[in-house]
């Protein structure tokens with residue numbers, strides 16, 4: 001093993017970890033405004049990739065337009081999901097709502113399987129596939145796209161939550177929902193918004209990763225679980241901890257696959273998750289005493 | 294200004310309010326007193342749309358608000374300072390205040406002016422504007438909760454146990470502020486208190502609630518003189534000290 005091998009593991013880990021991170025971010029945004037763990041989050045990632053394929057090959061649209069449409073369509077699906085399945089039963093206990101999201105994920109997977117088929121697809125890379133060499137490690141240009149877009153998205157969301165009134169209002173719903181109602185914040189609208197943002201963030205993750213890892217109707221299950229693990233790792237409720245959790249998970253996985261065996265890659269994630277739940281249930285970056293309502 | 298008529302509220306199957314009727318006229322301070330679990334908080338929550346009455350009528354300035362969403366009720370001019378303050382602890386003081394004006398986000402100049410005004414009322418909040426609200430003392434959090442409600446430019450304020458857990462001196466400060474808000478801005482106030490003596494001293498009229506029913510009502514000074522009220526609600530807080538008068 002040389003330095004460039006390690007660098008290689010690191011970079012490919014960060015690339016895959018970006019998608020875990022974006023999925024995890026989606027989990028925390030919805031969890032923060034509603035207390036719901038949305039198990040359909042992985043399907044948003046799948047929809048990004050699969051709809052991208054559909055708009056590109058099925059409808060023959062140019063790549064940038066197809067990807068943009070895929071993200072927007074998923075955003076709409078997120079809004080529909082909230083309107084049709086969450087809002088009508090919003091006063092039910094949170095656990096029931098979590099089960100609703102599991103139902104939605106099965107439904108979405110089923111519909112995509114019927115409409116778009118069971119085949120595995122790949123999106124073309126955004127800018128060619130000739131590897132770039134960085135300090136001896138061969139890097140796909142798509143990896144750089146993934147890292148840059150993920151960073152960009154993180155900065156954008158950070159700005160949204162820490163600088164804008166709407167972002168702060170969404171946080172206020174998380175910190176104290178009753179107070180948010182009484183201050184005149186449209187809590188229902190914030191919940192809708194959180195589903196839309198989460199869906200768009202998830203779909204973006206799906207769209208940028210699909211050129212590297214292929215996509216099919218059922219990739220959402222594993223991505224959802226990994227994203228959830230990352231969110232727990234980072235401390236559910238802390239968006240940037242979650243994103244960081246995703247990156248850490250991706251890197252650990254990549255090293256485990258490279259140094260041990262890729263057969264253990266997935267099991268590895270869940271061993272980490274279990275260990276963490278035993279040792280530090282609030283997550284690596286979880287705020288202690290973070291109050292949920 | 295605010296009127297409840299024969300309001301029934303149930304939590305599940307358990308009645309919390311039974312045919313409660315009360316009204317508050319413009320510019321009045323009305324005290325709503327009663328023991329633990331009497332239904333005081335529930336009355337305020339019904340007025341601000343967080344619990345729905347099963348029966349009865351709630352009007353604010355003549356308009357039926359019993360089906361309005363909580364944010365529409367705030368927009369109509371009725372703000373609620375909740376029991377326990379419920380400030381957003383991780384957010385800075387100033388963000389708490391700005392979010393109080395969430396519905397007026399189009400009116401940046403007005404919001405800035407009101408922010409200055411709230412800082413004028415509570416200079417301590419101006420000093421701590423960048424601190425997370427959770428780091429404030431109980432009294433400061435109460436001021437923040439009131440300031441946040443004022444940021445919505447309400448014409449009427451519902452105040453739920455502002456004195457809870459505060460030292461007598463701080464309580465007096467809060468109460469004299471309530472009197473001042475009424476005098477300077479014509480703010481109408483419905484004040485819920487366990488500390489019945491202090492509440493009735495600044496109020497014009499009062500209602501006594503017991504297990505979900507209004508059992509007594511009248512001018513505040515008459516309630517203060519009332520034997521039953523004295524026995525049930527005024528006995529133990531006789532040492533509450535001087536309260537500001539109107």
Ligand SMILES: Nc1ncnc2c1ncn2[C@@H]1O[C@H](COP(=O)(O)OP(=O)(O)OP(=O)(O)O)[C@@H](O)[C@H]1O
Pocket residue numbers: 304305307308309327328329330331332333334335336376487
């Ligand atoms: N969310 C709830 N679910 C079920 N029962 C409730 C709920 N909130 C209040 N209650 C019950 O309704 C009754 C009235 O409660 P409420 O909080 O309005 O009383 P209160 O007068 O404000 O009391 P306190 O002085 O303790 O604040 C009580 O018996 C209480 O136990």
Ligand SMILES: [Mg+2]
Pocket residue numbers: 333334335376
């Ligand atoms: Mg109460």
